[in-house]
Amino acid sequence: MSPGWYKDPAEPTTQRYWDGDGWIGAPLPADATPPDGPPEVPPPPPPPTQPGPADPAGAPPVSPGGPVAAPGPGHPGQPTPNGHPGYGQQSYGQQSYGQPYPPVQTLPPRPAAPAIPAGVPLASPGLRLxxxxxxxxxxxxxxxxxxGWFVYRYLQEILPFYREFNSRYADGEPVGELMRLxxxxxxxxxxxxxxxxACALWFAYEVPAVANTGQTLGKRIVGLRVVRVDGEEKLGFGRSLRRWNILGLPMLFWxxxxxxxWQVVDCFWLTVDRPLHQALHDKAARTVVVVANPRPPAGASPPQTPGGSS
Known part of the structure; x- marks a missing residue:
């Protein structure tokens, strides 16, 4: 997913900035105009100075940028006449005694795949297809x-016409009158x-299964699951029906x-959609397709998928 401002999947009423690795900055209202670039991230506070317990009495305080000059040549911390650092003097490239080292900042690990707020990886377009x-x-x-019986009857009705059409076309006879019949x-x-x-069979095959478990036979074999964007465990019949209507009802217009x-465009829409790889029927029902049983990283506990495993 390219960097930019997107609606927060965890809270659709807000938008946040995706830098390619994760969400950064404070959220903005969804209808607000975001800045052209990423949000400003406040700089980390400077490390506090803590004098060491073994510092000699009268030694000058040490600032983060180096030692503070003391008033007089004989004061501890001042150079000796031979040019070498005196007692308590910090030489170049050395850490003063008692001065804390700055904290080491580590970058967050790059996620293996985009994930919904629950931490479950999104299904790849190839597995969905x-x-x-x-x-x-x-x-x-x-x-x-x-x-099967209705298809057989239909073929019995149209095959004589196509046989006659091919015969006349091969003999060079006109077929205009035949086309009107x-x-x-x-x-x-x-x-x-x-x-x-066919539409009723598809409805009975897909809608109840997705409503109850989020999985059809194909998704169960491949290891995918349909879940709600808001993180609820079960889709329910109404949301499953709304999802299927966008994809299944156009079959009546074949x-x-x-x-x-329309169905081809709907199924392949997920290959260009960002950031959740939603098909058009997913957008209508506010659903996403995720990995049903993701493999946890080494040393981590496995994430809990909505609805449990099946």
Missing amino acids: VARLIDIVAVLLLNAVVN APSAEANRLQLVILII TCCVGFV
Whole structure:
């Protein structure tokens, strides 16, 4: 994710600055105009000076930048006549006795992948597309069982027309009159029935499973889970239905190709969306897809995913 101001996934009413590794600076209201660059980060306070317990009496205080000059040549800390540092004098490149070393600042570790506030890594676009392909195959198998007879009847209605069309086209005969006869009313009716049954099977396959566990068969095999952006454990039926409507209902418009094109754009939208890699149906339901059982880093306890493991 490129650096810039984005809405905070943990609190959508605010926006914060992402520097490429993590969120920095104080949050701003979501409708406020952010500055052109990153927010100003206050400098760390200077380390306090602490005199050592073994400092001799009368020794001059030592500042963070070096020793403080004392009034007189014989005072401790003043150079001796031979040019060498006197008692208590700090030479160049040495740390004064009792002076605390400045704290060592360490950079936070770079996260392996973008994560939602709960700390669970987001699913990669490649794994999401693989899970969707598995779900498509599963729904096609259901249609072969439930919708097979209607598909057979539909083919019986349209195959004679296409055989006649190919025969006339091969013989060089005109096909304009034949085009006005197709498709038949029965073929149109069967096509509508097939689409409605296929849509109902897809609904029964995906909506209850995502509402209860956040996983379809494809997501369970690949190891992904659908969760809410606000971190709640279960999506619920209403949110799952709203998520499926954007992707599933356009199937009824396959006859004019509009529905199929919309579904392709929806599924591949996650490859360009930032920062949560949401498809259009994710944005409608305010959901994200995460890794179901992420592998914790060495020495860390495994994060708890919403809804538990299954």
